Amino acid sequence: MPKVTPLPDKDALLACFKFPEAADYFLEQFENILKEAGGDVYKKSEPILNKIRDFVKNTHYQRDARGFPWDGDTQMRTDFQNLQHHLAEAAVRTITAIIKGIVKMDVAVGRAAQLLRGYSEEGVALKGVPVESLDKLFNAWLAENNYLSKGSVIYQTNEHGDIVKDKEGNPLRADAEKIMQLMGDEKKGFGRFLQDRGLEVVVQQHQYPEQAQAPDKQRGAQDTAKKGKAVPAPQETRPEVPSTAESPTSGGRMGG
Incomplete structure (x- = not known):
């Protein structure tokens, strides 16, 4: 039967990520626990392990060097x-x-x-x-x-x-x-x-699509009134290579 080692609670985990050194230590210990568990536990835990690695990296990014005056970064x-x-x-x-x-x-x-x-x-x-x-x-x-x-x-x-x-x-x-x-x-x-x-x-x-097509709609309505004919609605125009992909506030894909 694999060895069972209790993991820290939520508050303890959050405390670990306040300081880079503590985060590094937690990651090291967590990996050791997974390895000691034996079997395929380590392999199955890769997704959560990668998330923790990202948290550790971001902790360093938050706390590490904040500018080097000698490099012009003041x-x-x-x-x-x-x-x-x-x-x-x-x-x-x-x-x-x-x-x-x-x-x-x-x-x-x-x-x-x-x-x-x-x-x-x-x-x-x-x-x-x-x-x-x-x-x-x-x-x-x-x-x-x-x-x-x-x-x-x-x-x-x-x-x-x-x-x-x-x-x-x-x-x-x-x-x-x-x-x-x-x-x-x-x-x-x-x-x-x-x-x-x-x-x-x-x-x-570029103009945002809804704003860009508003004048076209107005002109279309005027033409319809003059000619008495139906005019098809203008096609929505978007910026080239359009995307509305989203991102977390920590950086990633646009929009959270």
């Missing part, structure tokens, strides 16, 4: 901003190893801060790891400017990554116009953010 980041920063640095290494051409990002933000985005390289839509890595970079840029993408909507946050609430307790959505202006800013925009990390990405802004 920003003092919060745990949330530091996590996003290190996720972005890891994403840069992944992207540069995979992508060799110029990347294009097509993006649109609706009046209610809904986000549509897609990436392509030389006209070919990107999928999988490159998209996840670019999303992590976008999340890091948002965090740096006190924004957060969750459920394909951009929200205002404080420096700790907590969504700001209005007087009624409702989450505050970002101002779409301000987001688009910020994204295209020469000094603070997403393109500049990527350039500073050695990545060449062309950011192409």
Whole structure:
């Protein structure tokens, strides 16, 4: 019969992930427990083990180096901003190893801060790891400017990554116009953010589909009134390589 070793309770687990050293120790001990259990316990536990490894890595990202003045990085980041920063640095290494051409990002933000985005390289839509890595970079840029993408909507946050609430307790959505202006800013925009990390990405802004088709509908109605004929509804136009994929706030797939 396999040896049974009791695992720590929830509070003890959460305490482990407050400090990198404690998280490392927990991971080591957890792996030892699985190995001692014998049989195929270790193999069957790979999914949860990988989750724990991710938690440990993120704990390091939150708590580790927060800027090196001698390297020109003087920003003092919060745990949330530091996590996003290190996720972005890891994403840069992944992207540069995979992508060799110029990347294009097509993006649109609706009046209610809904986000549509897609990436392509030389006209070919990107999928999988490159998209996840670019999303992590976008999340890091948002965090740096006190924004957060969750459920394909951009929200205002404080420096700790907590969504700001209005007087009624409702989450505050970002101002779409301000987001688009910020994204295209020469000094603070997403393109500049990527350039500073050695990545060449062309950011192409678009009108959000519902907003883009509104004038067409109005013109169609006027034409119908003049001619007395039915006019088919205009097709919804989306940014090139459209996507509404979602991501956790810690960085990952867009939208939470």
